[in-house]
Amino acid sequence: MAESQKSGSKKPESRDAKFGIGDVVKHRLFPFRGVIFDVDPVFNNTEEWWESIPADLRPRKDQPFYHLLAENAQSSYVAYVSEQNLLADAEAGPVNHPDIKKYFGGFRSGRYEWRATSRM
Numbered sequence: 001m002a003e004s005q006k007s008g009s010k011k012p013e014s015r016d017a018k019f020g021i022g023d024v025v026k027h028r029l030f031p032f033r034g035v036i037f038d039v040d041p042v043f044n045n046t047e048e049w050w051e052s053i054p055a056d057l058r059p060r061k062d063q064p065f066y067h068l069l070a071e072n073a074q075s076s077y078v079a080y081v082s083e084q085n086l087l088a089d090a091e092a093g094p095v096n097h098p099d100i101k102k103y104f105g106g107f108r109s110g111r112y113e114w115r116a117t118s119r120m
Helices: 047-051
Strands: 024-027 033-040 065-071 076-082 086-088 104-108 111-114
Touching: 024 076
Parallel strands: none
Antiparallel strands: 024 033, 024 086, 033 065, 065 076, 104 111
């Protein structure tokens, strides 16, 4: 992440991104949710990762991709998800991921506040 931000304000990212740092989202197709901790304006992962996605589910590369501290019923992990596959999920409450406090302060008004001292 290029810039830090003050607690409570949104971290700047691509002006085309629908979601921002600290937003709570859920996957449109799969049963997991998470909090966004970084945004790539377009696909920025390996071709191997891209090819591992079944062709009929493979998202476009020309859209924002989000790094999530994710959770499902069994575990917590980091996920990389295209914008087309995310929906807002703030009304479901906070995310229970062990790394939340590394990046975020409080959870207010349905979103997490970026911790200015966070480092990726």
